Amino acid sequence: MNKRQFLASMVAWVAADTVRAQAPMWSPSQKWARLVIVGGAEDRVQDRIILRKFIEYAGGPLARIRLITAASGVPDAVASSYSAVFADLGAQDFAVLPLNSREEAMNPQLTSEIMKADGLFMSGGDQSRLMQTVWDTPVMEAMHKAFHFNHCCIGGTSAGAAVMSRHMIAQGEAVLRPRKDIVDTDVGLGFLPTAVVDQHFSERRRLPRLLSTLASRPDLLGVGIDEDTALVVERGRAIEVFGKGVVTLVDMGQAQTNARDVDEEAQMEMLGVQLHTLPAGHRYSAVLPAPKGWPAGLRRAIELLVKPGPVYL
Amino acid sequence: MNKRQFLASMVAWVAADTVRAQAPMWSPSQKWARLVIVGGAEDRVQDRIILRKFIEYAGGPLARIRLITAASGVPDAVASSYSAVFADLGAQDFAVLPLNSREEAMNPQLTSEIMKADGLFMSGGDQSRLMQTVWDTPVMEAMHKAFHFNHCCIGGTSAGAAVMSRHMIAQGEAVLRPRKDIVDTDVGLGFLPTAVVDQHFSERRRLPRLLSTLASRPDLLGVGIDEDTALVVERGRAIEVFGKGVVTLVDMGQAQTNARDVDEEAQMEMLGVQLHTLPAGHRYSAVLPAPKGWPAGLRRAIELLVKPGPVYL
Numbered sequence: 001m002n003k004r005q006f007l008a009s010m011v012a013w014v015a016a017d018t019v020r021a022q023a024p025m026w027s028p029s030q031k032w033a034r035l036v037i038v039g040g041a042e043d044r045v046q047d048r049i050i051l052r053k054f055i056e057y058a059g060g061p062l063a064r065i066r067l068i069t070a071a072s073g074v075p076d077a078v079a080s081s082y083s084a085v086f087a088d089l090g091a092q093d094f095a096v097l098p099l100n101s102r103e104e105a106m107n108p109q110l111t112s113e114i115m116k117a118d119g120l121f122m123s124g125g126d127q128s129r130l131m132q133t134v135w136d137t138p139v140m141e142a143m144h145k146a147f148h149f150n151h152c153c154i155g156g157t158s159a160g161a162a163v164m165s166r167h168m169i170a171q172g173e174a175v176l177r178p179r180k181d182i183v184d185t186d187v188g189l190g191f192l193p194t195a196v197v198d199q200h201f202s203e204r205r206r207l208p209r210l211l212s213t214l215a216s217r218p219d220l221l222g223v224g225i226d227e228d229t230a231l232v233v234e235r236g237r238a239i240e241v242f243g244k245g246v247v248t249l250v251d252m253g254q255a256q257t258n259a260r261d262v263d264e265e266a267q268m269e270m271l272g273v274q275l276h277t278l279p280a281g282h283r284y285s286a287v288l289p290a291p292k293g294w295p296a297g298l299r300r301a302i303e304l305l306v307k308p309g310p311v312y313l
Numbered sequence: 314m315n316k317r318q319f320l321a322s323m324v325a326w327v328a329a330d331t332v333r334a335q336a337p338m339w340s341p342s343q344k345w346a347r348l349v350i351v352g353g354a355e356d357r358v359q360d361r362i363i364l365r366k367f368i369e370y371a372g373g374p375l376a377r378i379r380l381i382t383a384a385s386g387v388p389d390a391v392a393s394s395y396s397a398v399f400a401d402l403g404a405q406d407f408a409v410l411p412l413n414s415r416e417e418a419m420n421p422q423l424t425s426e427i428m429k430a431d432g433l434f435m436s437g438g439d440q441s442r443l444m445q446t447v448w449d450t451p452v453m454e455a456m457h458k459a460f461h462f463n464h465c466c467i468g469g470t471s472a473g474a475a476v477m478s479r480h481m482i483a484q485g486e487a488v489l490r491p492r493k494d495i496v497d498t499d500v501g502l503g504f505l506p507t508a509v510v511d512q513h514f515s516e517r518r519r520l521p522r523l524l525s526t527l528a529s530r531p532d533l534l535g536v537g538i539d540e541d542t543a544l545v546v547e548r549g550r551a552i553e554v555f556g557k558g559v560v561t562l563v564d565m566g567q568a569q570t571n572a573r574d575v576d577e578e579a580q581m582e583m584l585g586v587q588l589h590t591l592p593a594g595h596r597y598s599a600v601l602p603a604p605k606g607w608p609a610g611l612r613r614a615i616e617l618l619v620k621p622g623p624v625y626l
Contacts, residue, residue, distance in 0.1 A: 176515040177539070177559050178590060202489040205518045211590075226490070246490050246580045256606045267559045267592035272608020275588055277491060277524075279580035293569045295585020 033151040033235040035191055039199040039225030040124055040158030044085045050230045050243050055091050058119025058153040066117045067096045070133040071125030071159035075100050078123045105137035114142040119153040122160030128170050128186060130163055144312045147191060154191060161199045166190035166309060167220055169198055169213055178211035180264050193309035195221040202226045202245055214252045215259035215268055221304045222250030235308050238285045241278045249276040251301045346464040346548040348504055352512040352538030353437055353471030357398045363543045363556050368404050371432025371466040379430045380409045383446040384438030384472035388413050391436045418450035427455040432466040435473030441483050441499060443476055457625045460504060467504060474512045479503035479622060480533055482511055482526055491524035493577050506622035508534040515539045515558055527565045528572035528581055534617045535563030548621050551598045554591045562589040564614045
């Protein structure tokens with residue numbers, strides 16, 4: 001960019017963060033390193049607010065957007081569905097990456113495609129299938145380079161959202177109350193190093209499951225994302241919420257639990273868990289002075305979310 | 314009581330509060346003013362831990378225990394069920410109060426029965442039916458005198474639990490997320506002046522409903538009680554939990570919400586809600602120094618719960 005463009009982007013940068021949490025959303029056109037984490041079942045028929053936002057954050061209609069279907073058991077169907085929607089939304093450079101096996105994840109041509117992408121979107125399916133395909137492959141390394149160095153916008157829905165955190169919920173029953181050891185966790189892509197993401201959150205009543213996960217890892221921030229709702233994480237700067245539902249942050253930073261001392265069948269004691277529900281249209285800065293009235297702990301939670309993870313190389 | 318008995322009770326009093334939150338429960342035989350608030354569906358067939366506790370706290374097998382069925386649409390069936398259980402548990406002075414209309418709630422003989430009771434147990438049903446029957450009647454006054462002056466143990470399950478608080482949830486749909494104005498509230502018996510009780514809590518996934526209630530009354534402490542679970546409130550001293558599930562305290566004391574500013578259809582922002590899940594077998598004192606590691610806010614929540622309400626005369 002030239003000097004004038006640079007100056008304009010700086011003005012926009014300051015303007016963006018001057019917007020208070022409750023003010024209307026500001027839509028930047030320039031690219032920041034962003035994660036668009038969708039709780040599943042995003043609207044693909046009507047307003048399609050979330051997919052529009054993803055295109056915008058990838059850089060607009062001309063952005064190179066690539067779809068990853070590796071989580072899905074029916075990748076072809078998923079691919080054709082998203083191809084139609086992205087075309088309909090005016091994305092002119094959209095393609096589906098041939099990435100459904102570990103062999104394909106070694107393909108240098110694929111890594112080069114990823115490195116050139118402005119936006120990568122991961123479909124739903126099974127998060128473990130996705131991780132088994134890409135873990136410790138050149139493709140995963142390319143995704144990290146794309147995000148950290150090229151400011152590629154990384155989106156994912158449902159299983160594609162679960163893989164965003166380093167500590168990933170692989171599976172776990174929908175319990176009524178927090179229970180010890182009912183959640184299987186595994187390693188995710190690691191874009192969020194200090195959080196754990198759960199999706200379909202309010203719809204599948206997953207707060208007890210997320211609390212169960214945090215009981216053994218109280219250092220992590222729990223992030224519950226509703227269906228047709230997106231949490232946007234701007235690396236190092238702010239978070240935003242879009243869509244129909246809410247994003248629920250669950251913070252055990254000041255909490256105390258007896259999880260280590262009780263056996264699996266016993267009910268757990270969890271004291272001092274902090275909960276925040278964030279509705280659509282709100283932006284929460286990690287760098288501006290906290291607005292008056294913000295409860296202690298919220299700022300720290302946002303800082304945990306925007307904290308950049310290590311680059312996997 | 315004579316001096317020796319008095320001394321023994323003082324020793325027991327000190328011993329009880331010396332028990333730390335995580336220690337085994339101490340079972341006093343003398344009477345304190347207690348509420349036994351049951352989340353519904355208490356076991357009446359197997360261990361019957363909660364009804365046994367109620368008998369114990371009323372004063373044991375010889376205690377005068379009276380049942381109030383005014384919440385129920387089928388009072389006779391409820392009466393015969395509880396009569397059988399209480400007899401089976403060895404309660405030797407159990408009777409059902411004839412109290413299913415406002416006319417009966419004016420009956421001086423009934424108020425005298427209530428004033429003599431050691432334990433009053435309110436069945437489930439519809440909390441509004443119960444309140445319509447007793448509100449502003451001599452029976453309600455007698456219940457307050459019995460609790461506040463005679464240290465009568467007041468128990469209630471489901472609807473009988475909902476009426477314990479002054480601010481009572483009359484009805485409200487099971488929402489997925491906190492929503493504005495979806496809960497109808499009314500005036501309850503007022504034994505808990507600064508709390509609002511919800512029952513069948515984990516089983517019916519009622520946290521969003523309780524949060525919805527608190528959004529407009531953040532000064533109140535939310536109390537969610539699971540099925541077959543009892544919260545025991547010892548006036549001015551401590552709380553205890555018994556049974557199969559947990560008691561969830563929801564504290565908006567440090568929270569911030571935009572409930573006043575959004576319209577009914579919008580999602581609400583709730584920041585800094587504090588949550589405590591308390592399992593069975595735990596006692597939490599409001600008078601002893603807080604155990605090490607207790608999160609800020611828990612002590613205040615317990616103090617809110619044990620705070621005596623005004624006597625309705």
